[in-house]
Amino acid sequence: MTKLILALSGNKALAAHDRQVSLGLRRLVGSGLLVAVGYIDPGNWATDIAGGSGFGYHLMMVVFVAAFLALGFQVLVSRLALATGEDLATLTVRHLPRSLARVSWLAGEAAILATALAELIGGAIALRLLFNLPLLAGVGVTAAGTFAVLAVARGNADRHERIIAVLLSIVSVSFIFLLFKVQPDWSAVAHGTVTPARALRDPAGFLIALGILGATLMPHNLYLHSGSLAHRAREVPREARGLAMRIARNDTIFSLGIATLINAAIIIVAAASLSGGPLPVTSLDEAHAVIGKTLGVGAAVVFAVALYAAGQSSTITGVLAGRVLANGFRASKWSDRKRALFTRLVAGSVAIALLIATGGQDPDELLVLSQVVLSLALPFALVPLVWLAMRRDVMGSYTMRGTWAVLAILATVGIIALDGYLLVLQAM
Template identity: 45%
Template sequence: MTPTPARSLADSYRSVAVPKGTGVFRRFLAFAGPGYLVAVGYMDPGNWATDIAGGSAFGYTLLSVILLSNLMAIVLQALSARLGVAAGLDLAQACRANYSRPVTLVLWVLCEIAIVACDLAEVLGTAIALKLLFGLPLTWGVIVTAVDVFLILALQRYGFRRLEAFIIALLVVIAGCFVFELALARPDPGAIMRGLVPTTEILTNPAMLYIAIGILGATVMPHNLYLHSSIVQTRAFDQDVGGKREAAKLATIDSTVALGLAFFINASILILAAAAFHTAGRTDIAEIDEAYRLLAPSLGMGAASVVFAVALLASGQNSTVTGTLAGQIVMEGFLNLRLPVWARRLVTRALAIVPAVIVVGASGDAGATQLLVLSQVILSLQLPFAVVPLVAFTGRRDLMGDLVSPMWLRVLAWAIAAIIIVLNGTLLYGML
């Protein structure tokens, strides 16, 4: 193995103190934060279309798929945190240190394509929200998203904890919006509980299976695995075996709790669509702006549509912040190349804005929806190239030491990897 690369996110590495000689709860609070940055990727605008389509077409049935996807995500993010804590490497650095140069370059290119695709979904989601809230044409909304690079720069100047606080604040806004929406929709609690139990109908109904695979494909984001393995290293935990073991445990609790919030929000989108549209016989709602227009008359309150759009805008901005961090981590980890954050952000955003402006200008709203779907297909293609190395690395004792994944966890992780690869392959095949 080659020598250890430079520290991941060097400016923030071990910048958050972990108190010593205090109770477990206070130490856990020091670790709380990275999980919420990771959770953002599981509720970005790319998830909204699949959740809305699933809820309007099939009611509460596909809630079990959201639950299953979330449980898979919890395991994978726990492995990602474990890698960062035990090996002191993020996933990109681990690939660079253990694979040949050609393999590393291929993985880097694939990951960069996925980050641009993810940024594309954020651009379109934010542009759609601006159109719904302020009537701004989609093309202008896409162009306006270029200025959010200054938001990222401003946040990072005040330290990593402030960045985490901003993310959590937006997550609270999103969750609050959906609590309000669900209170208006008054969904059937019994139907919700039944929807959390998987049924064979999901496998036997081709249309339902297609949307179910889409939900899974849009949920597990590859860049989150790179992100989590890096930002967990912002905590100044003890470097002995006991300190690392506690750090891995607390980081896992943090990400599990945060992904529980992500599950609530994703499930809320589907439940809202089921309660507002499916029960009224509107089983054809699949687009975000269409759902926005119909929410107010369906729920009997004009504020319902506005709150929905505010949540979408918050979702797009949150995903922008974490996408920027992931891009920085990937470039530095794979290439050991460090660019100023503003330069990195402008390049990534430009690569997302150009196709978005062209497609939206030529095809309008319908083109935006199709481009949003395409971005999820690209993410599906890249996912195995992040999941497989992660599972492999965390099962190696020479890399992980005493924190190597136990046999039961390795078996579970490989099973999840296989399921994701097969289902995402099926989704891609169906779309093509």
């Protein structure tokens, strides 16, 4: 309506301004896809398969609760970026003591390295399943695939999003196919979803639940989302920021909704095809083998292709998050390719060393390790985020207060408490 009025008024300057605002608002759509892929990386696969094969559908509720928490914090960080025009890393440096900001930066870098480790190991496992390629060679091929994707994208944000959309579509279609093949009992799915206590009372089930939470809430996604939106917010005038926040919120809900459904599908496929044995399936190799026996070779190939697509999509977001982190914390001015090379060299060296040390046995343990690192790094992003969102001098009229502030604080404290419990369990 506004565009029509301006056009009829003959005021070309105002009409041009309105078109520019409209273009800026449209460009906000798509940033949610960048963070959605972080919720379906190989680490998520490992925890979801362990949960589905060991406890049927009883951990489905954990997936939904973790997704709800993740959605809340991603919407909060999008509001921070759109209200200020700055990303979380930049604001952390500006408003936190230097020592605390440095700790947050180091935790963020550790999270990105952990994500790169999961991507390399997950990709190597997928290539072994597809082509019987040795794990060490698969790590190298997966790393090379990262640079091929970056070369195609060439630093273009819209191109990154299109590539991610294609990879996410591959994973989505793959699990629609697998759900069709497995034909789950939907009444059993519903009953298991609303009865999580059976799994949570079991120490192993509770540990898997913590893993699902750690694999869903990722610190580098907070930095990436804020960086993507902060850059675009500068094209939106302040009077349109409220509308921009609603657009970003809806984009985030839609994108994370897709990721949540994929995670739920992984648990359903695992519960329907992998559970019931004397021991739970604890590795992607086992899952692939059992799916091949129960659902056919075609289903096993689809499973492996989806795993590789999930790993490659997460590598793009890891590189982009690294750029936001480095620029915001003023750590370096490296290009995306230099950061990707350094990160993959470090993560690849760790992966190869650990694979050699273990003789290539149980590579899924490295995926679990990566999720532990992500879980422990999360509070160093959440605490500054919540604190900044509650400051009126930072957020202005968009300051978080009242019930939302209390809920954000309680969720952050709860996550920190769960991290402490996870440390205790790992030490035992």
